[in-house]
Amino acid sequence: MSAEPRPPHFIEQIVAGDNESRAWGVWSRADAGPLDDPGAKGDAARARLGRPRVHTRFPPEPNGYLHIGHAKSICLNFGLARENGGKFNLRFDDTNPAKEEQEFVDSITRDVRWLGADFEGPYGGGLHFASNYFGTMYGYAVELIKKGRAYVCELSAEEVSKRRGTPTVPGTSPFRDRPAPDSLRLIDEMRRGLHADGSMTVRARIDLASPNFNLRDPVLYRILHEHHHNTGGEWCIYPMYDWAHGLEDSIEGITHSNCTLEFENHRPLYDWFIDAINEGRTEDGSGPWGPRIHHPRQIEFAKLQLSSILLSKRNLRRMVEEGFVAGWDDPRMPTLSAFRRRGFTPESIRALCDDVGCTKFESLIDLARLENACRDHLNKVAPRAMAVLNPLRVTIENWPEGRVEHLNFVVNPEDPGAGTRTVPFSRTIYIERDDFMEHPEKGFFRLAPGAEVRLRWAYFLTCTGVEKDASGAITGLRATIDPATRGGDAPVGPDGKPTRKVKGTIHWVSCDHALPAEVRLYDRLFTTEEPGKATGKWEDDINPLALQVVRAFVDPALAGARYRPASENGADVGDRYQFERLGYFCVDPDSGAGFGGRGTAGLVLNRTVTLKDSRPKAQRP
RNA sequence: UGGGGAUUGGUGUAACGGUAGCACAGCUGACUCUGGAUCAGCUAGUCAAGGUUCGAAUCCUUGAUCCCCAGCCA
8 A cells, every 4th residue: 555665663663672682582493483394384484593582472362253453463463473584373362161162263263364364374373272271370370379479269259349449449358368378278179169150269469459450459260160162171260361361471482462552551460470470480490489481571552443333342242143234244244254255355454454553542543444455455456347236228229139249358457467358249238327317417427318428348329319117217228339439449530549539438238148146235334433422322323224235237257256165365255356337346155056155046246345436525426 | 539541634654852754535637448547736733831952743841632440351
C-alpha cells in the first residue's frame, strides 16, 4: 500500500534496541533450530546461529473463533520473528477447561496458518499448549508456598470479593498467615481431588493494600473438577491466567511478550511472580532452588478496533448463538473464517495490519481501509469476468437469430500474463438495469433511448426502443450494434484516429450462454460506526440489508469456478473474480458439488467488496 | 473519590530539543474499452494554559478529555 516502507513502530524500535545490546543473548546450536534440515527451515536455523534472540508468540484461548482484531497481534508477533530471523510460537492458553473446546483449537490453528503466520515454518517455534506446563507451574506454586510467598485460602469466591477492599481501603484474608507446612499439605490435597470446587484457592501473598488490585493476593489456583481438552482428567486444579501467562512465556523463552493495553496493570504482577520464583535461585543452578528462570519483557500495545464492527468474544458468540448470523464463518461476521469465506485475501489483511502501525493510542480504524486493502490486492490478481445482477434483456435487431460470435476478453488488464479468453455474443443479451435510464439525468453517460454505449469487448450499441408491460414497467430494450466496432474499438478514419468516441462502457452477458447463479451481496453488519453507542444495544444498529440475495446471470467462463479445499495456506477458499464494474466475488462453499462446494444448488457467489465508486458523492446510489 | 495508560489534519501514523512529514479518505485535473486502475495537484493537524530554552509536538507545571483495573474469566 505504502510507496515507502513504514518507519519502525515503537515495538520494532524496542526490539532493535534489544538486539543492539544483545539483551536476550544470541541463538545457540541448542535452540537455533534444525541445522541439518536441507530446506528453508535449515537455512533459517543456520542463519539464526549467533544472531540476537527474538522469540515471540501468539497466545489465544481456544474459546472462540479468531477475529480481525487478532490479526494485528498475529501479524505483529510473526512479523517481529520473521524480520529479525527469530521464532514465533502458536500457544494455546488453555487454563480453563470449562470454556475451551477442540473445535476452537482447530479453527484457530487453521486461521493462523491461513494468515501466513507459519508457526511450523522457517520462523516457526512450533505449536504449544499452556496445559503442557501444568506440572512445572504447580512446582513453582509449591516453591512459592515454601518461600512464604503463597498460601492456601479457604475464603469463598463471594467472601474474597467482599473482602477485596476499595482503592483506598485494604483487603483482608484470615488465611494469609497460615504456616507454610499447612498450605503445602492443603495444596497437595487440592491437587489430589480431596476438596470440592470453590472450597479453597492458592493465593500469592503480595500486598492486600495495593492500589493495583492485581497485587491484592491474587488467586493462583482454583479447584475445577472438569475434563480438559488436552490433559483430560489429570488435573482438578487449574492455574489462573495471571499466574500462568507469564510463566508460559518464561518456559518457552519468549523474549518480547506483546499484549494489549488492558494488561498493563498486570505487568507488575508478572514481574513479581518471576522475581519471587527467582528468589534464592542462581545462574548456575547451585543452591536449593535450582537455576534462575527466564524473565521476558512485556510490551503493551493498543488492540485493533474497526468501525462498524464488534469484536468482543461475548458479542460474537451472541450473534452466532442468537441467530443474528448463520454461524462463526457467516461472511457478515468479523472473524477470520468469515473474511476468508467472503473472499478477503490474507495479503490484504496483512497489508492493513502493517499499514495501521502499532502504538498505545486506542484508535478506531475505518473499515473502509480494510476494504481498500482488499480491492488493492484483488485488483492485481483477480481474473475479470462479467455478470449481470439485475438483468434487463436487450434484443439486437440487426443481429441475425442464432448467430454466435466469440469475442476476445482480456482476463486481467493489470496482469498481462493472465492473457485472454473468449466470451460468446448473440442476438439477445442481458445488461444491468441500472445501466439504462429512459430519461437520463445530467451526468449519466450509459444507455438511454437513442444513446450509444460500448458493450465491453464487443460492439457499440444504440438503444432504438423500449418495451413495457401494461403497468408501464420496462421489460426489455431494442437496440442495434455497429458491425464496424467489433471488439469494442471505434472505427478509425483515414488519419488513423478513432472516428467517434463513446463515454460509457457497460458489461453484459449473452442470454443463451449465461450461467445462472445465486449471488449474495454483503454489506456491513452494522449501520453505525460504533454499534450500540446510541442506545446501548447493538441490536438496534443491525443493518437489515447486510445480506441481499439475487439471482444473477454470469459469464459462462464461471462454469470453471470452484470452491477449493486446502488451497490457501491449507485453508479452504473459493475462486475469486472481479465482475467488471461491480466488484470482487468468490465462490461460496454452499455451491453445488459441481463447483466444489458442499451444497445442493448450483453456483453460489459472495460479493467480497464493491469496486470503488468515484462518481461525485451526489450521484452515487 | 486510589492506581495504570493515552491525546499530532476527516482517519491513521512519523518527527526521540532544530524546516510538522507520510499514507488513506476528500476535492481538482489528466489518462483510460471497468464511473475500476494509473498519474499529477489541492485541502487539512501538534488537547488547553503557563513555564524552561536562541529554538518545544518533544522538557517542566497545572488542567481537560478518553481508555483500563475491585472474576475462583482470559
